[in-house]
Amino acid sequence: MKTTTINDVAKQAGVSKKTVSRVINNEANVSEDTRAKVQKAIVETNFKRNPLGMALAKNRSLFIALLTDNPSPGYLMKLQKGILQSCTEEHMGLFLYDCSYNSNNLLKEIEEFIDNTLVDGFVLAPPICDKLELLEMLNRKNIQYIRIGPSYKHQGEFVGLNYYKASYDVASYLVRLKHTNIGYIKGHPDEESSTIKENGFKQALQDNKINWDSRLVAQGYYTYQSGRDAAALLLNNKPAPTAIFASNDEMAAGVLYEAQSRGIKVPDELSICGIDDISITTKVFPNITTYRHPLVNIGYRAAVLLINRLKNKQSSAPYGDSKNNETFDGELVIRDSTASIK
Amino acid sequence: MKTTTINDVAKQAGVSKKTVSRVINNEANVSEDTRAKVQKAIVETNFKRNPLGMALAKNRSLFIALLTDNPSPGYLMKLQKGILQSCTEEHMGLFLYDCSYNSNNLLKEIEEFIDNTLVDGFVLAPPICDKLELLEMLNRKNIQYIRIGPSYKHQGEFVGLNYYKASYDVASYLVRLKHTNIGYIKGHPDEESSTIKENGFKQALQDNKINWDSRLVAQGYYTYQSGRDAAALLLNNKPAPTAIFASNDEMAAGVLYEAQSRGIKVPDELSICGIDDISITTKVFPNITTYRHPLVNIGYRAAVLLINRLKNKQSSAPYGDSKNNETFDGELVIRDSTASIK
DNA sequence: CTGAAAGCGCTTACAG
């Protein structure tokens, strides 16, 4: 099955292939007449531009990749879904690359990946989006990227989640339920988001005149197991907290398990909240109250911004230092894992 | 940063670029002497073959893609992880494409994806791997693929899971726990695996002289919600089943939720089992007894087989009709959602 | 506004 090339279109339209190239790239300086002729020929010959030809000539593939470090599956799935959707709309393929945050030769591995696939854009998911050496390497190699996460040391563009509002709102909600003895499980110490969420939590306490008690704070790492472990610690307090706020859902699920394995009734004896609204929150019993981040949308927008940037760069349209950042708000989602103090 | 090309290597080694090409493709007919010279030059110039150049010349990208229909996230994540691992080892990129099984123009969309990315190989996950029109289209376009799932109408190669053994073993285990009133939730009616699992279940009942009771069988669709719905139906039976065997974990999690929301104690009043061993089974309380399929391994092997095939085809090595199928066994994993009848 | 030439990095087909 011979595919039709730019040459076939040129012949059919009676123009040079350069002119065809102009049309498919939407360049200026083509008379309306010939443009129409070419477009007609494109349809007639069922022409599709071969991306490899373009990539080789331009030295840019327009392929993008999602770089992850295998965080919570539910989080990743939603993000991935949005990114994929945008890529499909833009007729682009999405590469996947799963790396290891702590690998010693992380940078080398990623450079190799770039060489092997010739991607020229990355969507960086947390926690990899906060890895400064990586961002610097990408800058050096002139590989475009967009970060999923809050602004970080002024590197690159980002699509942000409003982590502060998330934790502030969740904490305030728990206070409205008359909880004052609230355990808090922090996120991974290396991630920007952890600090921001903690600040939101503290501020909510302060605004409600509740004292901050360090015995009610436990270190987590955004993983299920770390949520369990932290809950075990917090629940050993006397008196035990009446609510535990885990700074992501993956940990909240761990808290729920730990509570249930100790025979603690949720929400009657313990309220539990998370952040993100990943799928597991509606699969466990009881469903977990959380703060919904529009992750699918966030992934979608991140990919759109990245792809637009690549395309603009290609057509040498103005692309200054103006950053196209977007920050998404979310909303509190009240479910069955929280109840008010009687 | 100018990258070094085959020409640079040729110059450095004092040979023609064709000879360099021979060396990097491991072709015969190169004297050991020049091969060594070229290899030395490759190292010295830090040469990396540009995949786009090769792809354009050969009209094959060696890129592969994972084609999914967004099944249970946990299932997909494990599969993806294995595939990714193999791709990384082989220095290949993995494209992702999420399609909609029921889309009217599924085939057209996939053809477009192929045109846009020039992938020349697919890993087909269930349920998409059982879509005959798709397989035929891929055959026609001469796109290689490997299916994750049992043999199906003699199409293509596959990496199979032993579904029969899975359900036979789980059912037998429930019988050993003295359950005789066992509810069964079938898989999606369009998927081969559903029939095979049901056969395994029936055979186990028969071998243990337990009568098959159609009121104890409910239709599921491999989704969480369908598991809940089916459980609701089954639990309305009088007497209610003492165990429910869902033919995948996603549904088993739904069963657990439904039971708990009715105040039914698991495992004391109801035992629950699934199949697959996806991550949710160890995140809910109680952890769910299941049959572990080595999904990471399965994904890994599938990608290895596919990539080898592509490479062999490329080097025109013998590639007959000999199929390289592999079938993986799994193992029963007993956890806390099952108990014996007193 | 349009096109002929040269080139991106590699391979195939052929000649020696």
Add this chain to the structure above:
DNA sequence: CTGAAAGCGCTTACAG
């Protein structure tokens, strides 16, 4: 065993 030529499908840089 080795290489010069032509080509994969597209674009850039230039000329008109």
